[in-house]
Amino acid sequence: MEGLLLMLQLYFVASHRNVNVPQPSAPPPLRHKHSPQAAIKPLIDEFLDANSPLRHLFFPDIKSAIHPANGSHYYRPGHIWLDTQGNPIQAHGGGVLYDETSHTYYWYGEYRQVGVIGVGCYSSKDLWTWQNQGIVLSAQQINNETHKSNMLERPKVIYNDKTGKYVMWMHVDDVHYRKAAVGIAISDRPTGPFQYLGSRRPHGFDSRDMTIFKDDNGVAYIIYSSKMNTELHIGPLTEDYLDVKPNMRRILVGQRREAPAVFKYQGTYYMITSACTGWAPNEAKVDAAESIMGPWETIGDPCIGGKEMFRLTTFLSQSTFVLPLLGLPGSYIFMADRWNPAELNDSRYVWLPLAIGGPSLESNSSGSQSPWPRVSIHWHKKWRLPLS
Numbered sequence: 001m002e003g004l005l006l007m008l009q010l011y012f013v014a015s016h017r018n019v020n021v022p023q024p025s026a027p028p029p030l031r032h033k034h035s036p037q038a039a040i041k042p043l044i045d046e047f048l049d050a051n052s053p054l055r056h057l058f059f060p061d062i063k064s065a066i067h068p069a070n071g072s073h074y075y076r077p078g079h080i081w082l083d084t085q086g087n088p089i090q091a092h093g094g095g096v097l098y099d100e101t102s103h104t105y106y107w108y109g110e111y112r113q114v115g116v117i118g119v120g121c122y123s124s125k126d127l128w129t130w131q132n133q134g135i136v137l138s139a140q141q142i143n144n145e146t147h148k149s150n151m152l153e154r155p156k157v158i159y160n161d162k163t164g165k166y167v168m169w170m171h172v173d174d175v176h177y178r179k180a181a182v183g184i185a186i187s188d189r190p191t192g193p194f195q196y197l198g199s200r201r202p203h204g205f206d207s208r209d210m211t212i213f214k215d216d217n218g219v220a221y222i223i224y225s226s227k228m229n230t231e232l233h234i235g236p237l238t239e240d241y242l243d244v245k246p247n248m249r250r251i252l253v254g255q256r257r258e259a260p261a262v263f264k265y266q267g268t269y270y271m272i273t274s275a276c277t278g279w280a281p282n283e284a285k286v287d288a289a290e291s292i293m294g295p296w297e298t299i300g301d302p303c304i305g306g307k308e309m310f311r312l313t314t315f316l317s318q319s320t321f322v323l324p325l326l327g328l329p330g331s332y333i334f335m336a337d338r339w340n341p342a343e344l345n346d347s348r349y350v351w352l353p354l355a356i357g358g359p360s361l362e363s364n365s366s367g368s369q370s371p372w373p374r375v376s377i378h379w380h381k382k383w384r385l386p387l388s
C-alpha cells in the first residue's frame, strides 16, 4: 500500500512532459508476462474505494479544475472540467459532432445528477471552451414509453445530409439492464430539442453499450454489445438513420467487449473497445478492418507511456469516442470516461491524443508483426492541440 501510494504520487505529480500533438514517441517497454488482472488489482481496489487516501489522485478536486477563463487551452485528463458558466461539464459516455453548417463542435453525453436526467449538449469552436446548450433530450421523454426505461447511456448524434435532421442514438434500459434496447431521437437543430421516437432491439437482439459511425459516403452504422455482452454486432442504418437495415454481422465473438468507439483512416476502420468490468477500468484494445462489416482483427492495446498499470487500465478510464482532428490527418482525440462509482455525476473526462502510423507494437500469435499500422494513445498529464 505504501509502495503503491509512493508510485502513484510520483506518477501523477512528476513524470510528465507537457507536449503538443502529434508527437513521435519512444516505443514503450514490453508488456509483462503475468496476467493484467493481477498487475492492476491493487490499483483497482483503491480506485473503487470511496474512502481511499489516493482518491485525490484519481479525482483531483475543484482547485485544479480546467477553467475556460484561464485560456490556457491545456487538457488535464481526469481533472474537473468547467463550462463557460463555471459549472462542471455533464456529458458522460459522450461523443462529438462537428456541424459543418455552423463550423461548431457539439459534445453530447449523459447529463447526470448521479442518475441520468437527460442528454447534455455543449458547443465549442476550439474543442476546449464549452458552452452549455442545456438538456436536449430529457430522460422523462424516454420514461414515457410503455416499457418504462430508467437508463440512458452513451448518446451519439450524427447529421443526415439527405433529410437535414440531427439523429441521436443511445442505449436505453431499465434499472436491471434487462430492456437492453436502443433509443432514437431526432431534431432540426444540433442544440435540440430532440424528439424521442421510441426504442427497439436492433435486429431483434439485446443491445447494451453502443455507438454509431457515419462513413465518408454517408452510410451510417450501429455497433452494439449483444448476447449478454459476449459479442458485438454491426450493421448499416437505413438512409434516414432512423432504423437498422436487416443485414448484421457478429464480430469480436466471445471476446466480451463494450464501450465501442469507431474511426477511419486511409480506408481502414479502427475500433477501440474495453473489457466488461462494470465501473472499474480495464485494458483497451484496438481492432482494425478493411471493410466495416468485417472481418475485424486485433491490433492490441493502444495505450502508451506512464506506468504499466495505467496502460492496463486505459489510464483509469473507458473509451467512449474518437474524434478526428480537422486538418491533421491521422490525428485524433481519444475520449474516455473515468467513472466515479461513488458519485457518477463527478466522473471525469480523459481526453488524450491518438495517432496512427509507424510499425505495429504487437506481434500476433505466430510471432510476426501485425500487418496493421500502429494506433497509439499517448498519456499526458497536460497537453494541448497544436493550433490553439
Ligand SMILES: *[C@@H]1O[C@H](CO)[C@@H](O)[C@H](O)[C@H]1NC(C)=O
Pocket: 138, 140, 141, 144
Ligand atoms: C409524458 O406523458 C405525459 C402524459 O401523457 C405528458 O403529459 C407529458 O408531457 C409527457 N412528458 C414528456 C417529457 O414527453
Ligand SMILES: *[C@@H]1O[C@H](CO)[C@@H](O)[C@H](O)[C@H]1NC(C)=O
Pocket: 088, 112, 113, 114, 343, 345, 346
Ligand atoms: C452530484 O449530484 C449530487 C446530488 O444531486 C450533488 O449533491 C453533487 O454536488 C453532484 N456532484 C457534481 C460534481 O456535480
Ligand SMILES: *[C@@H]1O[C@H](CO)[C@@H](O)[C@H](O)[C@H]1NC(C)=O
Pocket: 364, 365, 366, 367, 368, 369, 370, 371
Ligand atoms: C500473423 O501475421 C502474419 C504477417 O502479417 C500473417 O501472415 C499471419 O497470418 C498472422 N497470423 C495470425 C495467427 O494472425
Ligand SMILES: CC(=O)N[C@H]1CO[C@H](CO)[C@@H](O)[C@@H]1O
Pocket: 063, 064, 065, 066, 067, 069, 070
Ligand atoms: C488551474 C488553474 O489555473 N485554475 C484557475 C483558472 O482560473 C480560475 C478563475 O480565475 C481560478 O479560480 C482557477 O484556480
